[in-house]
Amino acid sequence: MQTALFMRSRHKFAPRWKARYGPVFTMRLAFGRTVVVVTRPEDIRAVFAGPADVFHAGEGNSILAPVMGENSLLILDEDAHTRSRKRLMPAFNGAALRGYTGMMRDLAADAAERLPVGRPFPIHAPMNAVTLEIILRVVFGMSEGERLAALRPRIAGVTDVGPLQIFGWTYPRLQRVPPWKTMQTNLDAADALLHAEIAERRGQDLADRDDVLSRLLAADPDTPAAQLRDDMMTLLLAGHETTATALAWAFHELARHPAAQAAAHRAAVHGDDEYLQAVTKEAMRLRPVIYSVARKLTEPTEVAGYLLPAGTVVTPSIGLVQSDPDHHADPGEFRPERFIGASPETGTWIPFGGGVRRCIGAGFSLQEAAAVLREVLTRYAIGPGGPREDARSRNITLVPERGARVVLTRR
Numbered sequence: 026m027q028t029a030l031f032m033r034s035r036h037k038f039a040p041r042w043k044a045r046y047g048p049v050f051t052m053r054l055a056f057g058r059t060v061v062v063v064t065r066p067e068d069i070r071a072v073f074a075g076p077a078d079v080f081h082a083g084e085g086n087s088i089l090a091p092v093m094g095e096n097s098l099l100i101l102d103e104d105a106h107t108r109s110r111k112r113l114m115p116a117f118n119g120a121a122l123r124g125y126t127g128m129m130r131d132l133a134a135d136a137a138e139r140l141p142v143g144r145p146f147p148i149h150a151p152m153n154a155v156t157l158e159i160i161l162r163v164v165f166g167m168s169e170g171e172r173l174a175a176l177r178p179r180i181a182g183v184t185d186v187g188p189l190q191i192f193g194w195t196y197p198r199l200q201r202v203p204p205w206k207t208m209q210t211n212l213d214a215a216d217a218l219l220h221a222e223i224a225e226r227r228g229q230d231l232a233d234r235d236d237v238l239s240r241l242l243a244a245d246p247d248t249p250a251a252q253l254r255d256d257m258m259t260l261l262l263a264g265h266e267t268t269a270t271a272l273a274w275a276f277h278e279l280a281r282h283p284a285a286q287a288a289a290h291r292a293a294v295h296g297d298d299e300y301l302q303a304v305t306k307e308a309m310r311l312r313p314v315i316y317s318v319a320r321k322l323t324e325p326t327e328v329a330g331y332l333l334p335a336g337t338v339v340t341p342s343i344g345l346v347q348s349d350p351d352h353h354a355d356p357g358e359f360r361p362e363r364f365i366g367a368s369p370e371t372g373t374w375i376p377f378g379g380g381v382r383r384c385i386g387a388g389f390s391l392q393e394a395a396a397v398l399r400e401v402l403t404r405y406a407i408g409p410g411g412p413r414e415d416a417r418s419r420n421i422t423l424v425p426e427r428g429a430r431v432v433l434t435r436r
Contacts, residue, residue, distance in 0.1 A: 147428020
């Protein structure tokens with residue numbers, strides 16, 4: 026029962042559990058997992074700063090391994106994780122991000138021009154489409170053609186699963202029957218397309234290419250295809266849906282806060298990326314896409330004043346700390362200005378995690394979101410397309426239950 030509540034409605038029940046049991050509480054989940062949730066910034070900071078050989082994030086993410094791959098940055102721990110992170114980081118440093126600006130702008134502009142006008146529609150789907158396109162084009166350098174056209178729906182099929190299907194990832198026998206059989210067939214097809222792209226890229230001149238896949242192959246032409254596949258799948262899945270959902274929530278809130286929308290429109294017109302990124306950051310705070318992160322203890326360790334046994338999964342709660350009025354005044358209000366000119370206390374805004382496991386694509390995500398916000402806001406005024414929406418669980422994310430319905434009017 027705790028597993029079902031956590032997977033389907035954690036954003037509703039976690040605040041009740043904290044109110045009843047305090048800032049540190051325990052859940053007992055399926056697969057023999059004992060999960061200790063921490064919500065105080067000082068405890069979250071201690072977990073993020075804990076020794077990498079004791080706090081295993083890869084083991085904490087093990088449920089994702091059947092899809093991300095055993096070589097995924099999200100699944101690896103200790104030295105293997107450090108090596109993999111070091112390989113990928115150059116593609117996300119400041120110079121690399123500046124090189125992606127033009128492509129992001131052009132793809133965002135094209136997507137903005139194709140949005141419906143004058144009628145309610147769920148904006149989450151087109152946001153998923155544009156962030157996927159940016160990942161495929163900018164990060165992997167894939168050009169228009171049959172392979173790209175075939176890969177788009179396959180990746181969408183991998184991400185569009187519910188909590189029940191996630192459990193099937195850890196039970197191979199379930200892959201013989203629907204819906205898990207369908208999921209596995211779809212994943213196999215996506216893998217075949219990625220391997221074909223890798224094989225073709227190996228035979229190309231990479232001197233003038235700056236996408237991630239080409240960078241990886243240029244740095245080490247002998248990198249195994251399985252490693253590159255897992256790198257690609259991790260960036261595809263972790264790098265597009267989370268940003269797309271944050272954008273959907275941002276538009277959902279801007280539609281209901283005219284003053285914030287007016288400020289965001291001015292920022293879009295004048296190229297003020299700080300405010301546009303603040304809009305995204307506030308959407309991530311108010312409507313966390315990922316509700317918590319996990320670390321599995323490899324040895325008995327004191328956490329939040331308790332000695333916890335090896336095997337315990339310690340979970341810093343993104344949703345609970347970001348909605349705490351002790352750290353964010355009026356936490357239920359949408360106020361992008363919170364992120365202008367000041368940084369929140371460490372451990373109180375953690376949508377990208379923290380410590381050595383902080384998301385390497387954080388800068389890419391915020392830059393991408395600002396590009397999309399700019400292109401949409403300079404073209405349209407945004408109104409609500411229905412009542413305020415709650416979140417629902419989709420795979421490991423929390424998405425708008427009706428797709429963040431809005432109405433766009435040309436400016």
